[in-house]
Amino acid sequence: MKRYLFVTLLVSCCFAACKNNGSGTTSAETKTQPTFNETKSVVKDVIVGAKRPITEKPDFSVLEWSVKGDVLTTVIRYTGGCKAHDFNAYFSGGWLKSLPAQAILDLEHINLEKDPCRKLVKDTLRFNITPLRYPGSNEVIVKWSDNQDTGDSYRYSKK
Numbered sequence: 001m002k003r004y005l006f007v008t009l010l011v012s013c014c015f016a017a018c019k020n021n022g023s024g025t026t027s028a029e030t031k032t033q034p035t036f037n038e039t040k041s042v043v044k045d046v047i048v049g050a051k052r053p054i055t056e057k058p059d060f061s062v063l064e065w066s067v068k069g070d071v072l073t074t075v076i077r078y079t080g081g082c083k084a085h086d087f088n089a090y091f092s093g094g095w096l097k098s099l100p101a102q103a104i105l106d107l108e109h110i111n112l113e114k115d116p117c118r119k120l121v122k123d124t125l126r127f128n129i130t131p132l133r134y135p136g137s138n139e140v141i142v143k144w145s146d147n148q149d150t151g152d153s154y155r156y157s158k159k
Contacts (some may be wrong), residue, residue, distance in 0.1 A: 086110040
């Protein structure tokens with residue numbers, strides 16, 4: 001009987017010591033949840049006529065791509081979280097011949113400090129796309145070079 005009482009007490013103490021309120025653990029769901037970094041509220045200009053440095057495959061994904069007014073807003077996701085990251089948008093200056101005309105943008109991920117962290121980061125980027133206006137038209141389809149299914153219509157008034 002003493003042995004049974006001792007074993008029961010020992011097991012109870014072990015369970016009580018191992019009780020976890022969840023504060024130090026992460027589930028599979030929280031490991032993949034992106035962290036939101038909305039610090040990129042600045043509207044950057046699209047770089048026209050310059051070729052971006054060639055990369056084999058983008059190290060980020062475009063989650064959303066939309067045009068409102070003269071601003072392209074794109075939500076991107078990449079790994080990092082410890083160092084500074086920046087993005088540029090490039091337009092060659094040439095439109096695809098179609099109705100309406102199409103402008104293809106290249107996005108460049110700038111990670112100069114080689115961020116070693118592996119957090120999933122989600123950022124919102126904004127670019128002034130007025131240089132993409134096609135002469136004599138009031139609409140251009142703006143597409144991403146790495147996935148031309150990703151695009152939106154840019155409507156503006158003729159000048």
